[in-house]
Amino acid sequence: MIKIRFIDLFAGIGGMRLGFEQAADSLNCKTECVLASEISADCQWVYQNNFNHEVLGDIRAINQLPPHDFLLAGFPCQSFSYAGKKAGFGDTRGTLFFEILRLIDTCKPQALIFENVRGLYSHDQGKTLATIKHEIKNRGYSFDTFLLNSSNFGLPQNRVRLYMVGILGVSPKFELISDVGSPDSHSYNCQQLSLFNPLSKPVAVANILEDNPDSKYDCSPEFVEALKTRLNNNLTQLHGRRLIDYRGGNSLHSWELGLRGKCSPEEIELMNRFILKRRNKVFGRHQDGKLLSREQIASFFNHPHFDQILDSLVAKKYLQVVDCKYKPVSGNFSFEVYKFLDSRKISVTLVASDANRLGIYHNHRVRRITPREAARLQGFADDFILHFNDDKAYYQLGNSVSINVVKAVARDVILNTLPCQSANKSLIPLNSLSGG
Template identity: 75%
Template sequence: MPKIRFIDLFSGIGGMRLAFEEAARSLNLATECVLSSEINPDAQLVYHKNFADTPLGDIRLIERLPKHDILLAGFPCQSFSAAGKKAGFGDTRGTLFFEIMRLIDTAKPQAFIFENVRGLVSHDGGRTLETIKNEIKSRGYSFDCFLLNSSNFNLPQNRVRVYLVGILNASPQFGLISDLGPKDSYSCNHQQLSLFSPLSKLVTVADILEDNPDPKYDCSPDFVKALKQIVNNDLNRLHGIRLIDYRGGNSIHSWELGLRGKCSLDEIELMNLFILKRRNKEFGSDRDGKLLTQEQIATFFARPNLDEILDSLVTKKYLQRNNNKYKPVSGNFSFEVYKFLDPNKISVTIVASDANRLGVYFHDRVRRITPREAARLQGFFDSFILHPNDDKAYYQLGNSVSINAVKAVALEVISKL
């Protein structure tokens, strides 16, 4: 059986390796990972448990790469992501791309597959991606860039990532189709993943949920009781609901739940109007609005006891007062769950920072999704060994790749060699 030798840089828990090996196996090709690298000890632990291979540490300490056919690299994304500072190559994590180029020069593999966040495409007006393209093409590689959504690859997750692929001394024509997918997780317009693949069945969140997970994932009785009051005991209304304090829309707020102290109807009305009205142009152009004075608040909430209501909300820590101006104490980390998934739809993007606080109402239980369910959202097999610490497992899965999407990319690249 022919064998493909590959290298797995910035390997994390091994998502790209797992997907690549699956792709090769489906083509009756054997694989050999000749080197892997991952700096995080917790990720190294999980990688070793699943592949019996402990990755090397800091990529900057690797002098040269051994001979191999394909290079895989999910290089750090924080520098380019919407969640980060978007520092790009001004960030030391961004410069690690050039470490990949340095190592490519030592071995000249036949092809590469890189994965990153979609923000890489638009970062710095497209100049960052153009720099990457020039670095790659100057070494004799082709360069193709695809924006792919995991929901188009039999995974119930609205996750868009960019895949950069290239082959040495070639001009391949790939069958992949860039597709951002749905604007949100509740208007999924399912597409085929490539020109040569049939339209697949839409997979929903219900398909990856466990039937009877450990009760430790259930939300607290007090939290459930507060939710029931909001939805008039119809917990099905939780499907797709966000729990967040700085925007309106399909949301439940902490003051409605009484998480920091029960609020009167007047206090709830004021808070809901506050987060809506403070974004009006008359108060400023900030995306989420400016701090408002009591006089400004009175323009949309005229009550004779306004000062008492404001004092009460400050005492309960729903509002913060700075120099006689007010702003909501915003954020979503005070909630046990920040978003309830709809079992009949697809999931929002799971990310490292809050994958542990995605919730679901399913089989008469209000609970958080389990690490295994988070793994399934990313396409990991149930046989894949997760980190024994739940919080670390959620974090690693939020940082990982979608197996099905990487496998589709790998199949395209391997077929062109």
């Protein structure tokens, strides 16, 4: 039996490792992790408790890699993310990619598997990815990229991530193809067949929900009562609703819920018109709308008590004044939950910053999803040990990879790396890999 030695850089809580080990096991290969590196002490705790493996810290303190066959790295994504500043290689975190290259030069593996955010694909008009490709190919590797959505791999989450793979001295033929899936979680049809797993069962949020989680995950009575009042006691209307103060659409707003003070119908009408009209091109082209003057607001809200209504909204802190112009006070961080999932659909992308504020209305309870449910969205088995601090667990899971996707990518890379015999691709040992 073949034994594949691998290295796990920027290991997090071990998602890349789990997916890789599952892929190797499905191909009757043994694995040995010869080095793992992760700078976060909290992630190290989770990794060590699940894998009983000592984890090295800062990658910059590693001088040389031991002999290995595969290199896994989910290198930091913040500098490439749509949610970040998009500084790329101008950001210190972005330059950590060059630390990977430095270590590859000390001991070239047979294959590389990298994971990052979707934004890296188009960052700086593709120049950042072109730089990565150049550096990898310059070292004798092939270079292929795949944009893959977790919802196509048996997980009820609309999560698109970029996978970059390279094989030394080989021109691989992959079965994987890029597929970003549904444009959003609402348009996903849980009955549709996956391009990658046509015989798999459809997935939906309902599949990952716990029946009776701890009451600590329940939303506050005050928040629930505000929701009931706004929705005329029909809490099923929460399915798929977002709570945000600078967008319209299928949203609930703080002024409609009275979170900073009860609003009159006229105040609610002004606020709803404000967030809609401020995005009109006549007021500017800023994505989330411009700050508006009192005169601009009056142009679409003609009311005999206009001044009093506007001043009242400022006093209640639904609006703030900046240079004599008005804007909503905040986005979604003023809510206990920023998005209620629809159990019949898939989840929005789990992200580190607010994974702890995804909600669900389930079994007549208005609550946040639990860390275990978040782990299930990422494909972690229920026996995986999560961090004992819930907030840290949510953060780690939002930063993690989707196990099922890594497994599919790793399986395809392994099959392209190891020689095969017969139509079913039975593996035979390769000299460059460890013997079983």
